[in-house]
Amino acid sequence: MTKKHDKLVDLVTPSRPTGPIAHRVKGMKDIQPGAYPAWEFLLQSAGRLARLRGFERIDTPVLESYSLYERSSGRTSDIVTKEMYSFLDKSGERLALRPEATPGIVRAYIEHGWFNLPQPVKTLWYGPLFRRDKPQLGRYRQHYQLNFDIFGEPGPLAEVELIFLIHELLNDWGIEAQIDINSLGCVDCRPNYINELVKYYKEKKHREQLCPDCRKRLIKNPLRLLDCKEPACEALAQGAPQLIDFLCEPCKQHLVKVLEFLDNLGIQYNLNSQLVRGLDYYNRTVFEVVMPSESAQRPLALGGGGRYDQLIESLGGRPTPACGFALGMERLLLYLDPHKVEVSQTRPDVFLAQLGDGPRLKSLQLFEELRQAGLTVHQAFTKNSLKSQLALANQLKVKYALIIGQKELLDGTILLRDMESGSQEVLDLKRVKSIMLKRLAKTK
Template identity: 40%
Template sequence: MSKSLQAIRGMNDILPEQTPVWRYLENTLAALLEGYGYREIRLPILEFTELFARGIGEGTDVVDKEMYTFLDRNEESLTLRPEGTAGCVRAMLEHGLTGGGQVQKLWYAGPMFRYEKPQKGRYRQFHQIGVEAFNQPGPDIDAELIVLTWRLWQRLGLADAVTLQLNSLGSSEARAAYRDALVTYLQARFEQLDEDSQRRLTTNPLRVLDSKVATTQALLADAPTLHDYLDDESRAHFEGVKARLDAVGIRYEINNKLVRGLDYYNRTVFEWVTDKLGSQGTVCGGGRYDGLVTQFGGKPTPGVGFAMGVERLVLLLETLDLVPASLNAPADLYLCAFGEPAELAALALAERLRDALPTLRLLVNAGGGSFKSQFKKADKSGARFALILGEDELASRVVGCKPLRDDSEQQNIAWDALSEHLAARLGAGSSL
């Protein structure tokens, strides 16, 4: 017996009853970004593997263990994008959008791919909305991105469910000096580290700070801290970010162990975290990557950005019961037509109603059927009213309007008066 077809593990269908909340989240953020002057860019899902190896960093978990990489017919190594920043920087360079100090404020959305163990809030195909800003070196743009996300939480009703964590990674030189000190400290305690941290000690030692293993975290209690190695310029930049957040009234926690999972970050890094989703607590994270454009062969170009996980934010909205009820509102009307002449007239009438009432949710019966079967469909649709068009109504140029959610009497409404009548009857109870 052949195996039944199903989705790849960790790559999920988003079903019709789920998509309204996705669209609500995406539209809310898109409107917010437009208000802050960010423009959308659409990027390829596939890139040359070298882009991520150079940008994210060899030795990171993403590059070493999690990328979907394969050879195409030309024997070139391609990778499904595991994140969006590297591709965005590539596009900026390829199209000359950062030259001459041009300021670019961009956003993008779409699927990313990482080979991870699927669990609630963590999937192999997942979706992100990313925001990037180029050629703005000061702390003001760092703060703007954080303020922007803070305003999103307010619009979604999540302000009390998330906490902002901040850190500064300093310059590459300061980070290199700290890395050496951290490695020296941990090498002396190598046998006490968990297996994953032992591996990271030789590939990406700063990621040891992010270990979730309690015994490793206990070892780190007396480890050197990155703040002790910060250069003066990075300290001043970080103070500038904090001062702007203080001015707006955004609360934050300093997390000296916050390093993010990708090599390209420097100076400001931040995460918005929640305790409402179990172990998958980060819903948004980002920071500065001033050296990334240079890594890709461009001229020095400051950059800063963030990405937020759509699945986790949708899950958070659902967990906290913050999905607006109107997103799953049923149809306003169900139009029943009996006989071919009435079916033809119903189609034209439906389009006239849509012209007059652009936000009307109107279902037109398809496939014919008896009076009883069409009314059964109308009731199942959740519509508030059934419109009835048969031989008698067609001859009199009227439409029967029957309430489906109360015991009110059916009324016959002239075609020319129908849109006005429906606007009044539906009122605040619909999307009109």
């Protein structure tokens, strides 16, 4: 069967490529043995806390139409102009590997009529995103995000609920990050501000100092001048007019309410007038979760989000206020407290060790018996040496090991070893299940 199959493959690909072994694509990452417990810990904790607050898990496809992102992220955004993986499929349709989650989630909201569900609709989303940007610390070209969104809530409570959730999550993960907040105003007040901003940057002494990218931004997307990472541009941004001074009355009231609620909840934040986020669709409150920098470098962002009240309408849905945030898994993993992960791991109750063929057979039966009684049992039936089996039991931090050799098998007994104290006792093989259940009930 295998041979036939091989031949077929050879016919299709007459010469197998030779040369150095395949490497992973630049900017991509493998998750290797031993790394998953931390991922699982983050996901489980996020799922649990979000569920308690009424968020429901959803999912969307990795592939979406290119135009979805062009219409939502913004034609001039870095994502669309530089970073998207897009291609024409065989029918000539232009598709993209999703570079961010929100547009797909909004598309699903419109397409399936989630406005018919009781509002607000709160969703939790998790999955990979693809961006062909410069690989940086904790940022890969395929990276994973957790997204939390609230649809149908126009008031400041939506932002407050999301920021409160961030606060709870960070606590659960042992990550001491800072929450930056700003307001981007609305269609009524932002244009006035942008006029002033452009005026400021067009002054000769300012314009001369701008980096080439920012000179382009000045025409296409002036808000982005505020978060350029070039030192000269950063210094200029410090002296630029601040959006907060230009907010219309409703926008100002909205921001004040958000901050008041956060103060009442005892959640610390940092008002950051330079925070603009890189996307066209945000309005009013935007926020970012950053790790305070230890060196002169810019603080590293773990994620962020904001309000996007116009996005649903601009993608063809009925006007619906919405708000959301995303956290980058790989960045979170850099700062996650490893102790929290360790504590979350369930230690196996018992390790079953054996020496010789007869005892191995007996321990196979016993394994099944203990497992059915509800115990978490580990074993290494393929190992012959007792030393290496006990070394594994130690590694797994098991409390008890049960050891059976030829002598015990003949006597109808089994050896119980307390892995912490090293003390051993002989048990009746017939009674081992009930004894173990009693012992473990006591220690749990």
